[in-house]
Amino acid sequence: xVKVTQSSRYLVKRTGEKVFLExxxxxxxxxxxxxxxxxxxxxxxxxxxxxxxxxEKGDIPEGYSVSREKKERFSLILESASTNQTSMYLCxxxxxxxxxxxxxxxxxxxx
Amino acid sequence: LAKTTQPISMDSYEGxxxxxxxxxxxxxxxxxxxxxxxxxxxxxxxIIQGYKTKVTNEVASLFIPADRKSSTLSLPRVSLSxxxxxxxxxxxxxxxxxxxxxxxxxx
Numbered sequence: 001x002v003k004v005t006q007s008s009r010y011l012v013k014r015t016g017e018k019v020f021l022e023x024x025x026x027x028x029x030x031x032x033x034x035x036x037x038x039x040x041x042x043x044x045x046x047x048x049x050x051x052x053x054x055x056e057k058g059d060i061p062e063g064y065s066v067s068r069e070k071k072e073r074f075s076l077i078l079e080s081a082s083t084n085q086t087s088m089y090l091c092x093x094x095x096x097x098x099x100x101x102x103x104x105x106x107x108x109x110x111x
Numbered sequence: 112l113a114k115t116t117q118p119i120s121m122d123s124y125e126g127x128x129x130x131x132x133x134x135x136x137x138x139x140x141x142x143x144x145x146x147x148x149x150x151x152x153x154x155x156x157x158i159i160q161g162y163k164t165k166v167t168n169e170v171a172s173l174f175i176p177a178d179r180k181s182s183t184l185s186l187p188r189v190s191l192s193x194x195x196x197x198x199x200x201x202x203x204x205x206x207x208x209x210x211x212x213x214x215x216x217x218x
Contacts, residue, residue, distance in 0.1 A: 035208075042198075042209050059207075100155075105154050
C-alpha cells in the first residue's frame with residue numbers, strides 16, 4: 001500500500017513565522033503535489049514536482065515555496081505566514097498524474 | 112482547458128444505489144477519467160479510473176459512454192459509511208478538483 005505521511009496533523013503558528021510542512025512517500029513516485037483545501041473551494045494546487053530538484057507552480061503559488069532535495073520528500077514552505085494561509089494542506093504523490101495518493105493532511109492555523 | 116461539472120450534493124438511504132454523473136468538458140483523447148472519495152478530516156482517496164465503457168472494482172462501478180463527455184460513478188447498496196465527498200477531477204498535466212459532490216446516506 002502507498003503511504004504518504006505528513007509531519008503534523010495540526011499546527012498553530014503566528015503571523016510572520018516561517019513554516020515548514022513536510023511530506024514523505026514510500027513508493028518511489030516521481031510526482032509529488034501540494035494542495036490546500038478550504039470550505040467551498042475544493043482542493044487547489046499550490047506546487048508540484050515531477051522529479052528531484054524540479055518544481056512547478058500550480059494554481060495558487062503566491063506566498064509559498066517548495067523544496068525537493070530527495071525523491072521521497074517534498075516540503076512546502078510558508079516564508080512569512082499570514083492569517084489567509086490558515087487552511088488544510090494536503091500532500092499527494094503518484095507515478096501517474098491521474099492516480100494520486102494523498103496524505104492525511106495538516107490543519108494549519110495562523111494567528 | 113479541461114473542466115468537470117458535477118452536482119453539489121445528493122441524498123440517499125442505506126441499501127440504495129447512488130449514481131453521480133460528471134460532465135467532462137474538453138477532455139483530451141488520451142486522458143483517463145478518475146474518481147476520488149474524501150471523508151471528513153482525511154485526504155482524498157483514489158477509488159476508480161477508466162478510459163471508456165465500464166469498470167468495476169470492490170468500491171464502485173464507473174460507466175463511460177463512447178463520446179467520453181460524461182461519466183457516472185455508481186455506488187451499489189450504500190451504507191452510512193459511504194457518506195463522503197466524491198470528486199471527478201479534470202485531468203491534464205495535473206488534477207483540477209472542484210467542490211465535489213457531497214453524498215449523504217441516511218438510515
